[in-house]
Amino acid sequence: KQEVTQIxxxxxxxxxxxxxxxxSFTDSAIYNLQWFRQxxxxxxxxxxxxxxxxxxxTSGRLNASLDKSSGRSxxxxxxxxxxxxxxxxxxxTQGGSEKLVFGKGTKLTVNP
Amino acid sequence: GAVVSQHxxxxxxxxxxxxxxECRSLDFQATTMFWYRQFPKQSLMLxxxxxxxxxxTYEQGVEKDxxxxxxxxLTLSTLTVTSAHPEDSSFYICSARKGSYNSPLHFGNGxxxxxx
Numbered sequence: 001k002q003e004v005t006q007i008x009x010x011x012x013x014x015x016x017x018x019x020x021x022x023x024s025f026t027d028s029a030i031y032n033l034q035w036f037r038q039x040x041x042x043x044x045x046x047x048x049x050x051x052x053x054x055x056x057x058t059s060g061r062l063n064a065s066l067d068k069s070s071g072r073s074x075x076x077x078x079x080x081x082x083x084x085x086x087x088x089x090x091x092x093t094q095g096g097s098e099k100l101v102f103g104k105g106t107k108l109t110v111n112p
Numbered sequence: 113g114a115v116v117s118q119h120x121x122x123x124x125x126x127x128x129x130x131x132x133x134e135c136r137s138l139d140f141q142a143t144t145m146f147w148y149r150q151f152p153k154q155s156l157m158l159x160x161x162x163x164x165x166x167x168x169t170y171e172q173g174v175e176k177d178x179x180x181x182x183x184x185x186l187t188l189s190t191l192t193v194t195s196a197h198p199e200d201s202s203f204y205i206c207s208a209r210k211g212s213y214n215s216p217l218h219f220g221n222g223x224x225x226x227x228x
Contacts, residue, residue, distance in 0.1 A: 004155075031213055031214060032213075032214055034216060034217060036219075041203075041222075041224065042221055042222065043116075043118070043205050043219040043220050043221040043222045044156075044205070044207075044219040045219070046216040046217065046218060046219075049214075049215075049216045051214050089155070089156070091156075091217075093213075098144075098209075098213035099146075099158055099161070100146075100158070100217060101158075102155040102156040102157075103155055104153075104154065104155040105155065
């Protein structure tokens, strides 16, 4: 059974700082891993999807990496802005299915 | 883009009543939609997979007679919480893929259900 863990649970940084969010998963037999952003009381916005055959994906100031052998993914945010403040969720597919298993998220606060 | 619309965004109901939540894919067809539940400070938990034209597949521990799912068309899935109780109060979110299993999952904005 897939389990996804995100560390840290919360992170507070000053504006302009580069930061890394961590995600680990127990079952390396994934189809893909996806990073989402969730604002308070809202649904999820898809940020990046990394397929199992890929090592990283980039979109603007965001870069996500995937290391299946170690069961880890990182989300790198460059030059953080107050508007980046949100909860970031990592989700990995489970055991040969397309079902996504979510971590509990990292709550990011970027201070002006 | 791929837009998933969920309605209502919030609902308050009394114990014992039923509540229907709609999930629509606005600009694409989705043969499969997913329903999640999120309790405060917890992660999203998959409740069931909704399949167009067939029965939904429920996750272990989710009562199929309590959480009725109907996927009547390629753009609409509904979740009905029957005989709601205060412990059913939660944030319910639907999602759908535009494309194959290696396509991103797109989410609705969620429905905050409060049962009094």
